[in-house]
Amino acid sequence: MPLTPLPALLVEPIVRQALIEDLGRAGDITTDAIVPADRIAGAVMASRLEGVVAGLDLAALAFRLIDPAIGFTAVVSDGARVARGETVARIEGPARGMLSAERVALNFVSRLSGVASATARFVAAVAHTKARIVCTRKTTPLMRSLEKYAVRAGGGANHRFGLDDAALIKDNHVAIAGGVAEAIRRVRGHVGHLIKIEVEVDTLVQLEEALGAGVDAVLLDNMSLDDLRRAVKMIGGRAISEASGRVSLETAPAIAETGVDLISVGWLTHSAPILDIGLDAKV
Numbered sequence: 001m002p003l004t005p006l007p008a009l010l011v012e013p014i015v016r017q018a019l020i021e022d023l024g025r026a027g028d029i030t031t032d033a034i035v036p037a038d039r040i041a042g043a044v045m046a047s048r049l050e051g052v053v054a055g056l057d058l059a060a061l062a063f064r065l066i067d068p069a070i071g072f073t074a075v076v077s078d079g080a081r082v083a084r085g086e087t088v089a090r091i092e093g094p095a096r097g098m099l100s101a102e103r104v105a106l107n108f109v110s111r112l113s114g115v116a117s118a119t120a121r122f123v124a125a126v127a128h129t130k131a132r133i134v135c136t137r138k139t140t141p142l143m144r145s146l147e148k149y150a151v152r153a154g155g156g157a158n159h160r161f162g163l164d165d166a167a168l169i170k171d172n173h174v175a176i177a178g179g180v181a182e183a184i185r186r187v188r189g190h191v192g193h194l195i196k197i198e199v200e201v202d203t204l205v206q207l208e209e210a211l212g213a214g215v216d217a218v219l220l221d222n223m224s225l226d227d228l229r230r231a232v233k234m235i236g237g238r239a240i241s242e243a244s245g246r247v248s249l250e251t252a253p254a255i256a257e258t259g260v261d262l263i264s265v266g267w268l269t270h271s272a273p274i275l276d277i278g279l280d281a282k283v
Contacts, residue, residue, distance in 0.1 A: 003079045005057055006149050014142065015061045018104045028100040041095035042282040043102075045109070047082045051275040052120045054078045054153035055112030055146070056089060059105035067097030079116070079153040088277065095281070102279050110274040111143075112150040118272035119154025122265055125249055131256035131263050134159045134242070138266035147269045159264055167191055168219070169199040180206050184213040198242070207231055211238060220260065221245050228258035 047053070053076055060072035070093035082088060088109075091098055122133045133156040139147045148158045160166040167187045169180075177183035180199060187197055198217035201207045204227060210218055211234065220231050222245035235241050242262040243255050255263055 003077075003153055005078070006145065008057075008061065010145060011058055012061060012065075014146065015058055015104070015108070016065055018107070019062060019065055019101065022104055023100070028096070031096050031099045035096045035099065037094075037096060039095040040093065041098060042090065042092040043098060043279050044087050044282065045089040045091065045106075045277060045279045046085060046087045047113070048084060048276040048278055050084050051082060051113055051117035052154050053080050053082055053088050053109070053113050053275075053277075054116035054150040055109040058108040058112070058146070059089065062101045062105040062108065063091060063093075063098065066101040067094050069093050070097050070101070079155075081120070091279070098281070106277055106279060108146070110277045112146060112153070113275035113277060114272045115147050115150035115268055116154035117275050118268050119151045119156040121249060122252055122263075122268070123155040125252045126256035126263065128253075129256035129259075131243075131260055132157050133252075133268075134262050134264045135268050136244075136264050136266040137162070138270040140269070151268055154268075156268065157262075167195055167197045169197070171200055171202065171221070174200075174206075180209040181213040184210065184215060198240075200244075203227075204230055204234065207234060211235065215239055217242060219244055219264070225254055225258055228255065228260060232259040 056074045056078055063070040063072050070091060073090045075087050075089055076082060119133060126133065135148055135151040135156060136159055151158060160168065169183045169187060174180050174183050177186060184197060184199060196216040198219055199210045199215050200219040200221050201210055202221050207218060217240035219242045220228055223231060228243055232241055240262065241260045242264055243260045244264040247255060247263055247265045252263060
């Protein structure tokens, strides 16, 4: 499926706030002291590591918000794999604005490219199975839409975006409700007919209860490989099966081979390292 860019209306407030944070109360005092106001320069943005790029639109927006006269030309598209040293974008225009926007632009691209690159590694690790890699809500505050976009750029899929787009009954909900079936009954009586219901289960006994109550998806949390295989057989296509719980690149292939439909990986958005991308001015 083609990667759809995020709407500018959605990302502009985030980029604008990041620039305001960086400029502080007096602007870029170092650049203003050194670089003449009429100086024009070019620069190259290049990846210092192999990976998958994401966030180029945000970088372009950062430069444009500082100075509309700065031109930003993406050499690759979000979702593209790049080699170490490969150019991802070229920038040309007023040097002051270019240097002032540099760090914010690189922060966005490096962070989102890191998420995309990590996702791509997980996707490749399970490519021999039907399992899809999905993210979670373990995202950086106020960056969720961006980080989930980066997951898509890396070939993964998104779990729910927030608390209101699907019902996910977790272990604490079950404990307070007094059981899986009762928690499902309460949710079904509360939400509309278009809302899907997923329930987290820790045991096969809980899974049997959830299937008996009728759910759209089951989250098989921290189960052994043997229990995952049994769970997939029990589900028998009656619900979407999702495995979760401390999934790593090393464990993902074996989990996928149990036959689950989805593997949710919180690490993608809460711990993935950045993809080091730098900007070098050409003077």
